[in-house]
Amino acid sequence: MSEVNKPNGGGFQRVFKATYCSYLGFKAAIKEEAAFRQELGLALVMFPASFWLADNILHWAGLVSTLILVLIVEMLNSAIEALTDRVGTERHVLSGRAKDMGSAAVTLSLLVVVVVWGASLYLKLV
DSSP: OOGGGSTTOSHHHHHHHHHHHHHHHHHHHHHHOHHHHHHHHHHHHHHHHHHHHOSSHHHHHHHHHHHHHHHHHHHHHHHHHHHHHHHOOSOOHHHHHHHHHHHHHHHHHHHHHHHHHHHHHHHHHO
């Protein structure tokens, strides 16, 4: 398929349309997803602490990256849930499995935050 036939076009036009789609995704996540709002709030609280906790710029980037990772995984989980509900709201083993696996992915991303931030805090205080 050529770039001309793609829904978002090509070149800079595609970049602008993709940016707008991302804006709509953020807006929907904030408006519709309580878990995303909670995790965003947690990230906003933890972000300033990253400057105190980090020993260098690379350490800081690692701390902040874990916070961004949680938001990414939560958005993907929310997208899976929305698409699953769009397909059908009746109980189905595969729908349940998809939602459970998305939830497990969020839990693992939060575990990454606990491990990285916990180890960093331990090293800072010892």
